[in-house]
Amino acid sequence: MAGAGVSSPGASKTPLRSPSSALPLLGAERWEGRALSGSSPCPPTGQWLLASSAWREGPHSLHLLVTTGALGLVLGHPFDTVKVRLQTQNTYRGIVDCMVKTYRHESLLGFFKGMSFPIASIAVVNSVLFGVYSNTLLVLTATSHQERRAQPPSYTHVFIAGCTGGFLQAYCLAPFDLIKVRLQNQTEPRAQPGSPPPQYRGPVHCAASIFQEEGPRGLFRGAWALTLRDTPTLGIYFATYEWLCRQSTPDGQNPSSATVLVAGGFAGITSWVTATPLDVIKSRMQMAGLKQREYQGMLDCMVSSARQEGLGVFFRGLTINSARAFPVNAVTFLSYEYLLHSWG
Ligand SMILES: CN(C)C(=N)NCCC[C@H](N)C(=O)O
Numbered sequence: 001m002a003g004a005g006v007s008s009p010g011a012s013k014t015p016l017r018s019p020s021s022a023l024p025l026l027g028a029e030r031w032e033g034r035a036l037s038g039s040s041p042c043p044p045t046g047q048w049l050l051a052s053s054a055w056r057e058g059p060h061s062l063h064l065l066v067t068t069g070a071l072g073l074v075l076g077h078p079f080d081t082v083k084v085r086l087q088t089q090n091t092y093r094g095i096v097d098c099m100v101k102t103y104r105h106e107s108l109l110g111f112f113k114g115m116s117f118p119i120a121s122i123a124v125v126n127s128v129l130f131g132v133y134s135n136t137l138l139v140l141t142a143t144s145h146q147e148r149r150a151q152p153p154s155y156t157h158v159f160i161a162g163c164t165g166g167f168l169q170a171y172c173l174a175p176f177d178l179i180k181v182r183l184q185n186q187t188e189p190r191a192q193p194g195s196p197p198p199q200y201r202g203p204v205h206c207a208a209s210i211f212q213e214e215g216p217r218g219l220f221r222g223a224w225a226l227t228l229r230d231t232p233t234l235g236i237y238f239a240t241y242e243w244l245c246r247q248s249t250p251d252g253q254n255p256s257s258a259t260v261l262v263a264g265g266f267a268g269i270t271s272w273v274t275a276t277p278l279d280v281i282k283s284r285m286q287m288a289g290l291k292q293r294e295y296q297g298m299l300d301c302m303v304s305s306a307r308q309e310g311l312g313v314f315f316r317g318l319t320i321n322s323a324r325a326f327p328v329n330a331v332t333f334l335s336y337e338y339l340l341h342s343w344g
Contacts, residue, residue: 069122069335072328077118078111079324083317084184087283090309095320106189114183117203121176128172130336133165133238145340149252158242159235166234167227174223179206181222181286199290225282225298229275237271241333260337261330268329269322276321277314280305 082098092098102110134145140157141148153161183206188198200206210218244263245255255263272279281301288294288301295301305313 069126069332070119072331073118073122074115076324076328077115079320081111081113081184083321083324084181084283085187086317086320087280088181088185088287089187102187105187110187110189113186114180114203117176117179121172125169125173125176126332129165129169129234131165132168133161133234134340136161136164149254152246153242155239155242159239162235162238163231165238166230166232169234170227170230171223173230174226175207175219177226177282178210178219178221178286179203181283182206182210182290185287185290221288222282222286225278225285225301228298229278229282233271233275236274237267237329240270241267254341255337257334260334264333265326265330267333268325272321272325273318276316276318279321280314280316 082095082102085098085102086092086095092101106113137148137153137157138144140161141151141153143151143153183200183203186198186200189195200209207219210221214221241263244266245259248259248263249255281298284301284305285295285298293304295304
């Protein structure tokens with residue numbers, strides 16, 4: 001990552017050797033205490049998982065990774081629920097109609113259905129994505145994170161590293177994403193006496209039911225569409241982020257925190273714009289046989305969706321997902337940069 005590392009919004013853009021310029025934002029005393037006591041030697045750049053590296057850095061870094069990821073996820077989940085419902089159900093006239101109906105029938109809690117598994121898995125999924133990305137870049141460019149400030153990687157390398165991260169994270173994400181989508185699509189209000197119970201009583205029951213009915217492969221329903229969605233679009237995600245950072249940062253310097261936030265937010269939007277057609281197909285495949293008819297495969301799903309609902313179907317949920325993607329990915333990149341930076 002060229003110029004990887006963050007500086008506080010007001011800091012001058014001088015090359016940084018420690019996260020001290022990010023201190024006002026991210027906890028000055030903790031870092032300074034550690035630096036003074038000498039308890040934080042620079043760990044090697046080539047570690048596979050960000051989370052395990054963060055553990056070595058100390059609980060502060062791990063907390064940051066998990067907390068920012070989880071916070072973004074909680075704030076973004078209601079938007080995600082509306083997106084998923086718009087993509088898979090034909091009963092809504094648009095975003096507002098979906099929000100109103102969800103609120104009326106299910107109260108505010110309806111927007112948070114299916115959130116627990118994504119929260120439980122965010123650290124692993126983000127660690128695989130960002131860990132594989134930064135290590136692939138390390139292999140491709142043969143330069144460490146620090147050296148890349150002076151010798152920025154080519155966009156082709158950034159794109160390939162992003163695609164590799166996207167490909168591998170898709171397989172970790174697939175079962176969690178399937179359970180999320182199934183639970184988000186349960187429109188029954190909370191169990192009331194006399195009303196029929198929803199099909200799944202919670203995430204564990206959902207996973208167990210799928211496993212019992214369809215075997216382990218059932219948990220990977222839609223995984224192909226997910227992989228096809230994530231492989232190129234995560235290449236686009238990192239390349240956009242890198243490009244935006246370089247546009248607004250003088251050569252050899254670190255992007256400011258504000259730059260990281262804006263570049264991360266726009267990288268999220270750009271990647272989701274390109275990911276939406278396959279996102280629709282993925283969600284429909286995951287719901288096949290339930291609220292959707294069974295499909296013979298991805299192609300069948302694409303063709304029959306387009307025939308019945310027109311080409312606009314491939315952009316369902318795009319607006320609300322873009323509104324969600326900006327803040328979620330802004331904080332994700334800020335914590336990623338902070339972690340890289342704190343390794344020195
Ligand atoms: C286009 N795609 C699949 C992505 N950009 N994925 C990475 C960002 C994931 C982030 N938690 C989010 O939900 O936006």
